Amino acid sequence: MNAIIAEGLVKTFGSGDKAVKAVSGVDLTVDEGTVVSMLGPNGAGKTTTVRMLTTLLPIDGGRALVAGYDVADQPQAVRSSIGLSGQFAAVDENLTGRENLWMFGRLYQLSSKQAARRADELLEQFSLTDAADRPSKTYSGGMRRRLDLAGSLVIHPKILFLDEPTTGLDPASRLDLWDIIRQRVRGGATILLTTQYLEEADALADRIVVIDHGRIIAEGTADELKAKVGGERIEVVVHDPALMQRAIEILQRGSDGQCVVDEHTRKLTVPTTMGSKGLVHVIRDLDEHKVEIDDIALRRPTLDDVFLELTGRHAEDEAASTDAAAGTDAAAGTDAAAKEAAK
Amino acid sequence: MSTTDLTPSTTTQPPKNSGLSQVLNDTMIIAWRNIRGGLRVPDTQIYMFIQPIMFVLLFAYVFGGAIQVPGAENIAGAYREYLMAGIFVQTMAFAVAPASVGLADDMHKGLIDRFRSLPMARSGVIAGRVVSDLASQFVVLIIMMICGLIVGWRVHNGVLPFLGGVGLMLLFAFAMLWVGALIGLSVGNPQVAASAGLIWLFPVVFLSNAFVPPESMPTVVRNIAEWNPISALVAAARDLFGNQSIIVSDAWPMQNAVLAALLWCVVIIGVFAPLAVRKYKAAASK
Known part of the structure; x- marks a missing residue:
C-alpha cells in the first residue's frame, strides 16, 4: 500500500521569461510504514515538493495522492491525515509549550479536554514537561524543534512530512531528533524526510531519492546507491x-x-x-x-x-x-x- | 515512545465540526492565542495607549490654544471637546498596525504554514486576528474615552447616539484591520510591516478635520480634507457625541457625516477584506 504517490509533479514560479521550474516532473512513491529520504542540495526542489504534497502549494502539473486522498481535490482530508514539521520551528513563541500543543490540537478539531490530554502526552514523550509552562521563546533551538515536531504529531498522523528537521541544530540535538524519528518509525509511521545531510538520509531512510534541479536523478536504498x-x-x-x-x-x-x-x-x-x-x-x-x-x-x-x-x-x-x-x-x-x- | 502513542482514540479522525461551527471554533482559538500571546509582551500594548494619550496632551494643552473651533471661538475648553473625536478616529485607524505586524510576524516565523497544513477553517487565521485586534481596539477606545473625560470631553447627545458612536468607531477599526491584514500579508516581515502600516496614515489623519478645522486650510487642501474618509468619521463622531455645534462646511460628507462614515467603512471593507483573504490564500505560494 502506498502512503504517498506522486506522478509527474510540476511547480513553476513566476511566468513568461522569468518562469523558473522549481520542480519538473517528480515521481515518487512511499510505501506505508517506510521512511523515504529526499536528498539534495539547497534549491533542488525538496521543500517545494513537500509543500505541494502537504497542500501548501497548488500543484501546477501532475497529481499526487497522500493517504489515498487526491491532494488537489481533497486537501482537508489530506491535512487530517498528515503531520508537517518544517525547517523553521513553527510554534508561537509567546505561548508556552503546553499552550502551543493545546492550540494545535484544537485546530485539529479535538475537544479542549482531548487536546489538553494529548499535549500532556506529547510533552512527556518529548522531554518537555519541565519547560511546558514557559513561553517557547525561552526554549533552546533543539527544544523548539522538538516542540514543533510534537505539534505535527498531535493527531497521530499516519504520514509525517519532515522538511529538513535537523538543519541548523547542534550535533547532540540532531541525534536526539534522530532518536525521536526512529521511535516514530517503530510506531509504524510513514515518513518523507528531506535533508541535505547525507549521513542523515543514510541513518534514517529505507529508501533514498536524490533530487537535483527539480528532478529525481537516482533512487534506491543507501546500499544500492553506494x-x-x-x-x-x-x-x-x-x-x-x-x-x-x-x-x-x-x-x-x-x-x-x-x-x-x-x-x-x-x-x-x-x-x-x-x-x-x-x-x-x-x-x-x-x-x-x-x-x-x-x-x-x-x-x-x-x-x-x-x-x-x-x-x-x-x-x-x-x-x-x-x-x-x-x-x-x-x-x-x-x-x-x-x-x-x-x- | 510509549505504546499509548498508537491508541486509535484520536487517530486521523475526520473533522467533527463542519462549516460555520468550525469557522467559529478556529476563529476563537486563534483570537485566544493572539490575546494570550499579546499579554505576554505588554510593551506593544502599552505603546498603543501611550501614543494617543500623548496626542491628547499635546493638542489639548500645546497646540489647542491656537486653534479656533468654528462656532465656538470664545468658549474656553471648546477645542478639547472638538479634539477627542479626532483622537478616537485616529486611534481606531491605527488598528492597521497590530493587524499588519501580527500577520507579518506569523508569516515570517512560518506559523501561517503550520496553520495552513492543519485541517482548520481557511478563514480562521485572519478572522481570529480581526477578532482579537478588535477586542484590543475596544479596550483602547475605552481608555481614550476616560482620558477624554479627564481633559474635559463630554457626551451631550444621550445614550443611543453615544452607543451608535462607539459602534461606528469599532466598525471603522474593523475596516482598518483589513487594510492592516493586507499590508501585513503583503510585506511578510514584521519590521517592515510596522512602518509600512503607519507611515502613510499620519499624513492621512492630519489632512482631515481630526485636529484642525478644514476651514483654516487653503481651498485645495480643504477640499481634500473634507472628502477624506477620516473627516467623515470624525464629523460623525462629533455629531453622535454632540461635540460640534455648527457645521460650517457645505461639502456632502460633512453635511451627512454619519451616512458618509458608514459608506466609507463599507467601501473599505468591501475592497480590502477580499484582497486580504486572497493575499492570505496566495501568501504561501511565494
Missing part, C-alpha cells in the same frame, strides 16, 4: 613520487577497475571487490616492491560519492557549477568523479 559508485575502494598515498608508476601497477593487478591518480597529493584510488582481504594483498605487494606509503585505507563509498557521481559536484557544494549535469549514466559519472579527483 553500489553505483562501484563498491569499496583502496586509497593509497605514495611517499615517493618516483615510485608512483610502480604503485599503480601493483594496485591495478589486484583490481578490475581503473586506478585514479592524483599526482598532486600522490593519492591512488582503485576499486576492490575483496574488501579487507584486498587491502592486505595490496599492503603486502607494496611492501615486497619496496614502495613506501604515507597512508592506506579501505574506503566505503559515502552518499557524497554518489552525489558527486550523479551530478559531478559535491552534494554540499553550494557554489555548484552550472554545467553540473554530468548525467545519470554511471560511466559519465565516473569520468566526472575522476576529473574531480584529478584536480
